[in-house]
Amino acid sequence: MLCLRTLVPILLGFGLLVSFSHAQQSSRDIRALYTELCANCHGENLEGGSAPALLGETWKHGGDDASLARSIREGNLEAGMPAFGTAVSEKEIRGLIVYIREKGGQAIDRRLPVPKPEAVIESRLHAYRIETAVSGLREPWSIAFLPDGRVLITEKRGTLRIVEKGVLREEPVTGIPAVDSGGQAGLFDVVLHPDFTRNGWIYLAFSDPQQNAGGKTVCMTTIVRGRLSKNAWIDQEVVYRAPVETFRNPGGVHYGGRIAFDRDGFLFFSIGERGRQQDAQSLTVPNGKIHRIHDDGRIPAGNPFVDTPGALPSIWSYGHRNPQGLRINPATGELWEHEHGPRGGDELNRIQRGLNYGWPLASYGMNYNGTPLTEVTTRPDIEPPVTYWVPSIAPCGMAFYGGDRFPKWKNHLFVASLAAQKLVRLELRDHQVVEQETLFKGLGRLRDVAAGPDGFLYVLLPDRVARLVPATSQ
Ligand code: HEC
Structure with a gap:
């Protein structure tokens, strides 16, 4: 006969076995897991029910990642919260935290108003209006201001446009290289040489279609420079083209495509991992890296991997997923980058020589599936990120503001975003984010933000360039 004393350990043992086998499965869908294990008490949308809401307005047991993980792992049985440490794996706990933070962030975002045309928008430090600066564009990707007042704009589809006296020239610039523009590919950054007034060099990053040894068209991010003569691109030189055997299929994802010159005139540029996660950790391939070269493409002797056998000598830092933001902080001369991470893992990084930024070995995010x-x-x-975004914002483009029109924004960092359609302002101090504010959302996918020489802040919307101008409140 089975008495209770023997039955209990058997049942317990069986329970443990079941739980253990659960913890072994690593690919359970996090939303399904939440619905199955948590929604009964915390509500389908985390709004609360028999148990408190998990939207982040208040946390009884601490709201940092470690405290949330502890609440889920250990529970608080007396108060009615079961311990899930044996039922879910540590990476599922991480996924649940991303999910909880996403829902909290989305609840905040829903309360943000979408700005009306020409309306005065009150933000924490400045009131402003959003004006149209240039209309008639198609997916503008990057903007550069020439010293003579003209403005250059790249469009993703592979066209370079000139704005003269505020008017967009109908004819795109002729003679720029052929561009692959399927998927996330296209014509990316346009950046002037720091000594542009003397040498006239303009740099472009783009998805470059080439033939591989088998005669197949393959693509990778390439950097060229050239000069403008009226409406023509002339004097072109290839400054960086990766070995063709490292090129990948056209279209697809994760090209990076940003260019930045530092104070010493070194040229940095980014290439995303092209959807090949492990490549970000390999120094033999160009994808998933920030590179550093001279303005004409020569490799600087001081690059970190010039003496590493097999390593591409242009690599400056590695472990990047898709860096679509790369700018020098003019106040400090340091290189800053942001990148599309996995879901809930978009990162802001300060880039330093030779460091590993972790993708895909370490991340705050979860998989998009x-x-x-x-x-x-x-x-x-x-190297940990300076900050990361949950929910993901899909950052694209960034600018340190150095103008005078918005004095309280001086030296703040502005980040544009695709998926979240937001413009975000960050105040940095000692390499930390001390304040973050969404200035607006809901005007479409933003691909770049730039501080104009006139002190206004320019933002690239899907069909136009908008300009943020100060407004007096009331
Ligand atoms: C049987 C009901 C029940 C289930 C199922 C449940 N919880 Fe809870 N949970 C509670 C209660 C009740 C509390 C409040 C405990 C307290 O007051 O200390 C709580 C607290 C929490 C807290 C801490 C909140 C705070 O303010 O610090 C977190 C985080 C949490 N639950 C996450 C989860 C997750 C994730 C799941 C699913 C894996 C889950 N809970 C499943 C009832 C439940």
Whole structure:
């Protein structure tokens, strides 16, 4: 006969076995997991029910990642919260935290108003209006201001446009290289040489279609420079083209495509990992890296991997997923970058020589297919992000503001975003984000933000360039 004393351990053991096998499965969908395990008490949309809401307005047991993980892992049985430490794996706990933060962030975002044309928008430090500066564009990607007042704008589809006296020239610039523009590919950054007034060099980054040894068209991010003569691109030189055997299929994802010159005239540029996660960790391929070269493409002797056998000598930092923001902070001379991470793992980084930024070994995010990615958010050998965004914003383009029209924004960092359709302002101090504010959302996918020489802030909307101008409140 089975008495209770023997039955209990058997049942317990069976329970443990079941839980253990659950913890072994790593690809459970996080939303389904939440619905199955948590929604009964916390509500389908985390709005609360028999248990408190998980939208982040208040946290009884602490709201940082470690505290949330502890609440889920250990529970608080007396108060009615079961312990899930044996039922879900550590990476699923990480996924649940991303999910909880996404829902909280989305609840905040829903309360943000979408700005009306010409309306005065009150933000924390300045009231402003959004004006149209240039209309008639198609997916503008980057903007550069020439000293003579003309403005250059790239469009993703592979066209370079000139704005003269505020008017967009109908004819795109002739003679720029052929561009692959399927998927996330296209014509990316346009940046002037720091000594442009003397040498006239303009730099472009783009998805470059080439033939591989088998005669197939393959693509990778390439950097060229050239000069403008009226409406023509002339004197073109290839400044960086990766070995063709490292090129990948056209279209697809993760090209990077930003260019930045530092104070010493070195040229930095970004290439995303092209959807090949592990490549970001390999020094033998160009994707998933920030590179540093001289303005004419020569490799600087001081690059970190010039003496590493097999390594591409242009690599400056690695472990990047898709860096679509790369700018020098003019106040400090430091290189800053942001990148599209996995879901809930978009990062802001300060780029330093030779460091590993972790993708895909460590991340705060989860997979876009809804499954967990990793519980490893930091590692001693990996440079942590300055900050990360949950929910993801899909950052594209950034600018340090140095103008005088918005004095309280001086030296703040502005980040544009695709998926979240937001313009975000960040105040940095000692390499930390001390304040972050969404200035507006809901005007479409933003691909770049730039501080104009006139002190206004320019933002690239899907069909136009908008300009933020100060407004007196009331
Ligand atoms: C049987 C009901 C129940 C289930 C199922 C449940 N919870 Fe809870 N949970 C609670 C209660 C009740 C509390 C409040 C405990 C307290 O007051 O200390 C709580 C608290 C929490 C807290 C801490 C909140 C705070 O303010 O600090 C977190 C985080 C949490 N739950 C997450 C989850 C997740 C994730 C799941 C699913 C994996 C889950 N809970 C499933 C009832 C539940």
